[in-house]
Amino acid sequence: MTAPVLEIERLAVSLGAFALRDISLTLAPSEILVLIGPNGAGKSVLLETIAGFHDPAAGRIRIVGRDVTRLPPERRRVGFMVQNYALFPHLSVAGNVGFAIRARPGAERIDVGRMLERFGVGPLANRLPHDLSPGEKQRVALARALASRPSLFLFDEPFAALDARMRETLRDDLRQFLREAKLAAIFVSHDQSDVHVLADRVAVLHEGALQQVGSVDAVFSRPANRHVADSTGVENILSGAAARRLTPGTPDATLCLRAEDVDVLPGGARPESGDGVISLDAVVREVVRLGPVARVTLDCGFRLVAALPRPEARGLTERTPATVRISRAALHVLSGVGAPGG
Amino acid sequence: MTPRPVGGSHGVFLAGWLVGSLLIGFILAPLVGLAATQSPGVLAAVAAMPDVREAIGLSLAAAFVAAALASAAGVPLAYVLARGGFRGQSALAALIDLPLAVPHTVAGIALLLVFGRRGMIGGPAEHLLGLRFWGSFAGVVVGMLFVSAPYTVNAARLGFESVDPRLEQVARTLGVGPWRALVSVTLPLAWRSVMIGMTLTFARAISEFAAVAILAYYPMTAPVKIYELFLQQGLTQSAAVALLLLVVSLALFLVFRLVAQERVATGIGR
Numbered sequence: 176m177t178a179p180v181l182e183i184e185r186l187a188v189s190l191g192a193f194a195l196r197d198i199s200l201t202l203a204p205s206e207i208l209v210l211i212g213p214n215g216a217g218k219s220v221l222l223e224t225i226a227g228f229h230d231p232a233a234g235r236i237r238i239v240g241r242d243v244t245r246l247p248p249e250r251r252r253v254g255f256m257v258q259n260y261a262l263f264p265h266l267s268v269a270g271n272v273g274f275a276i277r278a279r280p281g282a283e284r285i286d287v288g289r290m291l292e293r294f295g296v297g298p299l300a301n302r303l304p305h306d307l308s309p310g311e312k313q314r315v316a317l318a319r320a321l322a323s324r325p326s327l328f329l330f331d332e333p334f335a336a337l338d339a340r341m342r343e344t345l346r347d348d349l350r351q352f353l354r355e356a357k358l359a360a361i362f363v364s365h366d367q368s369d370v371h372v373l374a375d376r377v378a379v380l381h382e383g384a385l386q387q388v389g390s391v392d393a394v395f396s397r398p399a400n401r402h403v404a405d406s407t408g409v410e411n412i413l414s415g416a417a418a419r420r421l422t423p424g425t426p427d428a429t430l431c432l433r434a435e436d437v438d439v440l441p442g443g444a445r446p447e448s449g450d451g452v453i454s455l456d457a458v459v460r461e462v463v464r465l466g467p468v469a470r471v472t473l474d475c476g477f478r479l480v481a482a483l484p485r486p487e488a489r490g491l492t493e494r495t496p497a498t499v500r501i502s503r504a505a506l507h508v509l510s511g512v513g514a515p516g517g
Numbered sequence: 518m519t520p521r522p523v524g525g526s527h528g529v530f531l532a533g534w535l536v537g538s539l540l541i542g543f544i545l546a547p548l549v550g551l552a553a554t555q556s557p558g559v560l561a562a563v564a565a566m567p568d569v570r571e572a573i574g575l576s577l578a579a580a581f582v583a584a585a586l587a588s589a590a591g592v593p594l595a596y597v598l599a600r601g602g603f604r605g606q607s608a609l610a611a612l613i614d615l616p617l618a619v620p621h622t623v624a625g626i627a628l629l630l631v632f633g634r635r636g637m638i639g640g641p642a643e644h645l646l647g648l649r650f651w652g653s654f655a656g657v658v659v660g661m662l663f664v665s666a667p668y669t670v671n672a673a674r675l676g677f678e679s680v681d682p683r684l685e686q687v688a689r690t691l692g693v694g695p696w697r698a699l700v701s702v703t704l705p706l707a708w709r710s711v712m713i714g715m716t717l718t719f720a721r722a723i724s725e726f727a728a729v730a731i732l733a734y735y736p737m738t739a740p741v742k743i744y745e746l747f748l749q750q751g752l753t754q755s756a757a758v759a760l761l762l763l764v765v766s767l768a769l770f771l772v773f774r775l776v777a778q779e780r781v782a783t784g785i786g787r
Binding site for chain 2: 227228247248251253255257258261263264274278279325
């Protein structure tokens with residue numbers, strides 16, 4: 176087993192009224208961790224603390240085995256990538272990359288030209304950042320960060336200001352770069368699609384505390400609590416009578432059910448509840464197309480949301496009767512912190 | 518990008534121009550009038566007078582020193598104010614603006630009480646360093662500095678505020694210390710604002726009369742000289758010197774503005 180690139184041990188940071196509490200986290204070599212959570216959860220503060228911009232009140236941070244808890248940012252060797260990439264506007268593309276090379280004079284001298292070629296921005300060497308497209312900016316920023324020979328990358332919502340299409344292109348580029356460079360990274364986002372495209376593991380932060388860390392599948396299908404369910408976009412969080420109908424054996428449970436795990440058949444089909452499958456009668460209340468899938472809102476005595484490709488092909492339109500089929504395995508009982516009333 | 522008037526706001530824009538041009542005329546008329554009434558002969562004659570040249574030279578030299586001192590102390594202060602986030606920050610900003618609100622005769626008297634022979638600073642300075650502020654070059658500089666320093670601090674502060682602090686953060690993570698990040702990233706980007714502040718300070722320093730006249734009537738700066746000529750010899754001579762000072766200071770003002778613009782053209786600043 177290889178040593179972790181990043182080890183955070185019981186980290187606490189106090190910033191006025193806000194605090195990060197008891198954060199423990201490790202990052203394996205070449206692992207990409209996507210950190211999600213609502214606005215104000217402390218995602219940026221955590222990244223800035225790893226980068227060295229806030230003094231922790233308690234805890235340790237180790238990067239490649241070296242304790243950096245009290246080291247200034249310039250001695251931590253992290254690539255810090257922010258929204259719009261913060262290229263230095265007064266320096267050319269070559270100047271930006273050269274800045275990083277000169278900042279860390281080392282035994283192995285990196286050549287600016289070769290670095291630019293590697294990222295396909297060689298012909299742009301003399302351009303100023305405001306003349307670059309978002310994609311070019313990202314490449315220059317990656318070249319610049321890599322030139323300072325970082326041990327890991329920290330991304331603080333770099334795509335936040337971009338439109339959806341540009342976001343997708345840049346994200347694909349970035350994924351390719353991170354896979355090829357085999358560098359570990361923490362990527363802060365509040366967009367779930369970033370998780371699916373980039374993440375090896377995902378961590379959920381809420382009000383300064385980590386709620387759950389795990390594989391994408393584990394966190395998305397078995398959220399540890401209500402906060403994680405909200406952050407991972409679980410559409411159906413059911414309690415009270417609705418929960419009792421689905422799991423008669425567990426009173427007062429709060430259930431999570433992802434919309435894609437709800438199957439909907441036309442009303443006439445009427446299959447029975449059986450081994451591991453629950454069938455419910457329902458009426459279609461609303462159908463909204465969201466790109467390749469549609470969000471179908473159903474009334475089965477309680478409100479339920481399903482995500483289906485082409486619901487009209489199944490004869491599902493508004494006010495038509497339907498049968499809902501739910502696999503028992505897809506039902507996840509929420510517990511602990513953040514459950515309603517808890 | 519300057520927004521253009523859109524969707525029926527042309528009327529508002531036109532009214533703005535009409536009213537605004539009254540102010541433009543009000544500013545230009547006396548200056549053009551001053552230039553139009555002077556014959557080249559009188560102008561040449563006053564330009565040849567040694568005491569007039571001395572007064573203009575002194576004004577320029579003292580204003581230059583005042584601008585240099587204002588930026589040496591004012592630019593760091595501007596950075597602290599821009600990046601601060603500390604208690605009493607707005608009170609401090611208001612304090613910096615105080616010299617702009619105080620009548621300059623009041624400023625002159627206050628400065629005389631502190632920098633004069635028996636003043637809190639003037640006394641020890643003369644005693645220990647042999648530095649006299651009353652009726653000296655140093656006194657002229659002090660009078661100018663007091664009334665003009667806020668321009669440097671305010672312009673530089675706006676410049677620093679317009680530089681995204683994340684640029685400095687990224688520079689740090691790339692491996693430079695806080696000083697180098699400041700000098701190689703933030704300062705070049707705020708440079709144009711700093712230059713504009715220095716230019717305004719220089720221009721304001723040259724034009725100061727009251728504070729300088731009270732603290733250091735001698736050696737005579739150009740505005741004091743103009744005032745004296747006006748009292749002793751009337752309008753003709755004083756107006757000629759006034760025009761001469763106007764031409765010299767406007768020329769310098771333009772040169773400084775051009776230098777600041779030049780930095781923009783090469784991509785420095787915004």
